[in-house]
Amino acid sequence: MYDTNRLENAVGQDDIKISARKVQVFYGDKHAIKDVDVDIQDKTVTAFIGPSGCGKSTFLRCINRMNDTIPIARIEGDIKLDGEDIYDKRVDPVQLRARIGMVFQKPNPFPKSIYDNVAYGPRIHGLSRNRAELDEIVERSLRGAALWNEVKDRLQEPGTGLSGGQQQRLCIARAVATSPEVLLMDEPCSALDPIATGQVEELIEQLRQEFSVVIVTHSMQQAARVSQKTAFFHLGNLVEYGDTDDIFTKPQDSRTEAYISGRIG
Numbered sequence: 092m093y094d095t096n097r098l099e100n101a102v103g104q105d106d107i108k109i110s111a112r113k114v115q116v117f118y119g120d121k122h123a124i125k126d127v128d129v130d131i132q133d134k135t136v137t138a139f140i141g142p143s144g145c146g147k148s149t150f151l152r153c154i155n156r157m158n159d160t161i162p163i164a165r166i167e168g169d170i171k172l173d174g175e176d177i178y179d180k181r182v183d184p185v186q187l188r189a190r191i192g193m194v195f196q197k198p199n200p201f202p203k204s205i206y207d208n209v210a211y212g213p214r215i216h217g218l219s220r221n222r223a224e225l226d227e228i229v230e231r232s233l234r235g236a237a238l239w240n241e242v243k244d245r246l247q248e249p250g251t252g253l254s255g256g257q258q259q260r261l262c263i264a265r266a267v268a269t270s271p272e273v274l275l276m277d278e279p280c281s282a283l284d285p286i287a288t289g290q291v292e293e294l295i296e297q298l299r300q301e302f303s304v305v306i307v308t309h310s311m312q313q314a315a316r317v318s319q320k321t322a323f324f325h326l327g328n329l330v331e332y333g334d335t336d337d338i339f340t341k342p343q344d345s346r347t348e349a350y351i352s353g354r355i356g
C-alpha cells in the first residue's frame with residue numbers, strides 16, 4: 092500500500108509530533124482502519140479527506156484515545172506522541188486528552204457559563220493556583236479563539252446561549268485552555284456559515300504557530316486553504332499522504348485523483 096520508507100525520507104524526524112504505525116481499528120467484525128502508517132508534523136495543519144465512511148473520524152479518535160469510550164471498538168498497532176506510546180497502560184487517557192484536544196462537528200458547549208466552559212479543563216487539571224490565574228487562562232483562551240470581544244461582558248451567561256459559530260469558537264477556546272500540543276478537529280465548520288467558517292479557518296492558521304492541528308473536512312477547498320499536509324483515506328486505508336499542494340495538483344494514486352476530481356465521494 093503506501094510506502095513508509097518514502098514517508099520517513101520526506102519528513103524530518105525532528106518535526107514529528109505523532110507517529111502511527113500499523114494501526115487497525117475494528118468495530119466488532121467491521122475492519123474500519125487498515126494498517127495505517129502516518130507521521131503528523133508539529134506546527135503543521137494536516138487535513139484528513141476522503142469519502143463518507145472511509146474512517147477519517149475513527150482514525151482521528153485513535154490519536155487521543157476517544158475510541159476507548161466506544162465499547163465495541165478495538166485498536167491495534169502503535170501510536171506515539173513525542174516518541175511515547177499513548178496506549179501504554181501508564182498513560183491516563185484524561186491527561187492525554189488535555190495534551191491532545193478535540194473539537195467536534197457539532198458545537199457541544201457544556202450546560203455551564205461561558206467562563207466555566209473554558210475554565211473546566213484548567214480546573215480539573217489544576218493548571219491555575221488562584222482565581223486571578225484562572226481568569227487569565229480564560230481570557231487568553233477566548234482571545235485565542237477570537238471570541239473574547241464578543242463575550243467579555245457576558246462571561247457568566249450560558250455557553251449554550253451563543254450563536255452556532257460562537258459556540259464552536261467557545262469549544263475551541265475550551266480545547267486550547269489546557270495548552271494542548273495537538274488539536275484534533277472533526278469537521279469543525281460543517282455547522283457554520285461562511286463568515287464563522289472564515290473565522291475558524293483564520294484561527295486554525297494562528298493555532299498552528301503553536302502546535303499541530305489535524306482537521307477532518309469534506310471540503311477540498313477548505314483542505315487546500317488551511318492545510319500544509321493532506322492524507323486521503325479510502326475504505327479504511329490511508330491511500331496517499333503528502334504536501335497538500337502535491338495531493339491536489341499531482342496525486343499519485345488513481346483513487347485520490349478520482350476523489351479530488353469529484354468522481355468518487
Ligand SMILES: Nc1ncnc2c1ncn2[C@@H]1O[C@H](COP(=O)(O)OP(=O)(O)OP(=O)(O)O)[C@@H](O)[C@H]1O
Pocket residue numbers: 118121123141142143144145146147148149150161163
Ligand atoms: N461507533 C461505531 N460502531 C460501529 N461502527 C462504526 C462506529 N463508528 C464508525 N463505524 C463504522 O466505521 C467506518 C468508518 O466510520 P467513520 O465514522 O470513521 O468514517 P468517516 O470517514 O468519518 O465518515 P464521515 O465522513 O461520514 O464522517 C464506517 O463503516 C462506520 O459505519
Ligand SMILES: [Mg+2]
Pocket residue numbers: 147148149277307
Ligand atoms: Mg466522520
